[in-house]
Amino acid sequence: MKIALFAPDGRMGRAISDAAAQTGDIEIVEEGGDVLIDFSAPDALRASIDRALSGNMPLLVGTTGLDEGHESLLASAAEDIAVLKAPNTSLGVALLSDLVERAARVLSREDWDIEIVEAHHKHKADAPSGTALHLGLAAEKGRVEDAHDEMGRCGTGLKRETGSIGYAAVRGGTVAGDHDVLFLGPQERLILSHRAESRAIFARGAIAAARFLKEQGPGLYSMADVIDAE
Template identity: 85%
Template sequence: MKIALIAPDGRMGQAIKAAAADTDIAIVDTGADVLIDFSAPDALRGSIDRALSENVPLLVGTTGLDEGHDQLLEEAARDIAVLKAPNTSLGVALLADLVTRAARILGEDSWDIEIVEAHHRRKADAPSGTALHLGLAAEKGRGEDAHDELGRCGTGLKREAGEIGYAAVRGGTVAGDHDVLFLGPDERLILSHRAESRAIFARGALTAARFLNGREPGLYSMADVIDAE
């Protein structure tokens, strides 16, 4: 299989090239089977245009996307296979599945949900795309949208029923830590994931690229990737 990288010299681009070196996947500039974008939100339009013009699937691992970007991806998915993944770790994909199950079983009447994430000092967006993705997984389990509390500061901050709180920590070289806390009466359930290097995201991206290769048009996620494993 052949893949092309939108940002080959970026941190994730370098990690993917290193991971691909031990596989049968080739990194090419033209004639790719799958296009991979881990660049920046502003580059998404160009990546979509390229994928459409070359008629190849597109894997988007860029975080910090807004509703406008999501709409662009949904429109592109009518013609090509698109996989949006705020986190390409297979472990995080499994974590999201567990969060959905826990939220469904525990409910919201007596269980509160808080999500805490930590990343390196150079990360520009907060909360992380993965944290927000885990929040959506919890909402899916509860079967309803939740009010998001994106970092508390000040007074009069009594918790609202059913809300999901987020806290972001930045510093050092942390590749990515995520904790989903289910806080109930007299007990706590904490589901966690620790990324020790970007290699896990690179390996997951290659697995996702194999999943996308030859796939029918549509909008896919890492949940589809692990379901196919």
């Protein structure tokens, strides 16, 4: 399989190249390719979509910090090519998302509060992380209702809204990515966690997603589809 990287010199581009070299059956190419992978920046999304459409290549987008306009661009592109949007390409995080949805479905909003705490390296530009927001959406899906988001609380006289989802972001050092989803109930706590020890896990997950995406027709896919196909 031939993989084209939209940002080959970025941190994730280099990690994917290293991971591909260990597979023995994947070649990183500058032009063409069976799948295009973009881990660049929101402002570059239109350019990566145009490149994928012009080459009729499936597109894997691992960029975080996307807004509604970006989501609209991806949905439009998915009418013509296979598009997989993944705020986190770790297979472990994909499974964590499924577990969060299940837990939220079982634990009532009246008795169980949900808090999401994440930590990343000091150079990460967006907060909360795309993964944290993705896990929050999984919790909302489990509870079959929209939830009020409480971001970075600060001040006095604060009161937690029943059913809300709280987010806290920590930035520093070289942390690849830590995520904790806390279900806080009466006299007990359930904590679902994931720890990323290096970018290599995201690179391996991106390659697994690329293998999946290569076989798909036009449409919008997620990492949940990848683990379901395993």
